[in-house]
Amino acid sequence: MTGGARTPADARAWARAGTELLLDAAAGLDEAALHAPSTLPGWSRGHVVAHVAANADALGNLVHWAATGERTPMYASAEERAAGIAKGGTLSAGELRSWLTASADKLAAGLDGLTDEQWRREVVTAQGRTVAATELPWMRAREVCVHAVDLGTGVVAFADLPRGFLAALVEEIRGRRGLTGLPEGPLPEVAAWLAGRPHSLADAPVLGPWL
Template identity: 40%
Template sequence: MTDHVHDLRSVREATDRLLTAAAKLDNAALAGESHLPGWTRGHILAHLARNADALVNVLEGRPMYESGEARDADIERDAGRTLVEQLEDVRNSADGFQAVADAPQDWSRTVELRNGVTDLASNVPFRRLVEVELHHVDLDIGYGLDDLPEEFTAREIAFLADRWAGRPEVPATALTATDGRTWRTGAAGDPVVTVSGPAAGLLAWLAGRGDKGASLTTAGGALPALPAL
């Protein structure tokens, strides 16, 4: 089972990094475009706050969001707030998530996320870590994929590679990082395509970030197109 205690510590550290960096912005910068099309930096901070609340719901046995429409409306409602309001909300909601996650509970139980997706409760802290780390990158404030902790990058590559495993629309693909680590994804069977490059580049491709894998090297075929996250 995943070490949720370790992951909760990582969530705290990642949240502190994000809040420290975001505190250097001003209201005008907050209203500026992020790396996510159609979202300002304010949208990202609003999403991070509401995601923390949503994961509290998950751990306490309630639906993650009332509905997809309600989730989107909450983000849109909160996106235009001042920097002070945004930072306070991100901090308070993160503290709320940590308080619930620190309480004694059965971490081996199955919980329900969005759209009927289920997972072990012990994986919820890592899912929160993914939100904080990748959206810190999405803020476009000087924190890039290359700045992500090495352990996080490797785990997120493995998670996303597993997400596309067994998908017939993605050719069987071997992933090789320049440091020798390997993963596989896509359809069953022996890999027909090999994708190679730095771990940050592999993550960019799998997560649809940065150059989306344009700098990677492929053998056996073109860089496979991946379904939307």
Template identity: 35%
Template sequence: MTTLPRTTPTTPASTGPSTGPIAHARADAAAGLDALLSAVGRLTADDLAGPSTLDGWTRGHVLAHVAGLATAMLGQARAAERGEVVPVYASPEARSAGIEAGAERTVAEHLTVLGDLRDSLAEAWPQPGSPLWEAPSGYRGGPLSGCLLAWWREVRIHSVDALAGTTQEVGYETWDDALCAHLREFLAVRLPDGVSVDDVAGDPRDVTAWLAGRVPATPLPGDLPELGPWPSSTPAR
């Protein structure tokens, strides 16, 4: 853990993430979690044990991952408020163990855990325009705003992963234009050198889903390039 002077986040809000994008990401992430909670409440135990769209993971695994990430980002927000930088997870092994344990939760237990995290995140995130969004974090060497963006991406993407194939299916139509634009910018590094997002034909939402490693609602035309790994080292600004 690194302790920083309380005066560290001195960058004026106007030079950091603008109020509008931060406010939208915070609001849409909260709306995404609310929608996920509503849908999970109508799942059965068999639904939870069924396969998600992610190899080797049940729907319960995906929900446990969402809860684990929410817990991690809550820790980042609280650390920034204290003027500290802490790791996102204690270790990769601890992260994996948490997902495996959480995957065994009942529907009621998932709802309790995710509901408590929803309330805690709403209290812990700084208000739009706060200089704390520029405070250093333990996530990719970037500021706290990157933690919010990661949470926004993950809760929206994994809602589709967890609910696909159920009667409460949530699809890519729940991804608004701002999220799709953010995802295309964030994931463009997965494309080979010399290929841009604009070179990939198809509906922008389907292109976004493909860039995220998911199966688009409508297949994309033409020969698609092989995607590189998910971004993992550059600061998430």
């Protein structure tokens, strides 16, 4: 299996590619389709879209932190994060798509505006991890790529995601889950299994959802 090494440039490219996949998948959804169930238990496709849009806003807070040095948490509270997801059940399809697009564009512009010094500044994630701002594109890449699949439209599958992204994702989740070995199978299916998503691997143990 391909190694999971990645660079900040890789992550920025994957974030852009994943954003395009997600926006394309969401663009064709009408009101009924956007509020139909996603592949995530208890979430409609609208909830997925709202979560990804709110994530862009939240990562934008960390971009502001890196750019100015002003401590700006991703979310003011767990309640704020939950409220962002809940909007997926109340906003219209047009409102959700507009939020998704505008938030993605604003985040991309913020990242593009960071200087070399600002990229090196440390920020704190919603999970309490202290990371350099160079990790922000990778955090975004995971969100847009995996959740593009979670929409469950049939337009995007793990096999459609960049191979380098999948290798890096496998390496990260394997480490987070503390796994020393992996089942044999195609890289996209191994990635889906590790992420707790539907897969075609035979006899692989059930894993809870990740991300």
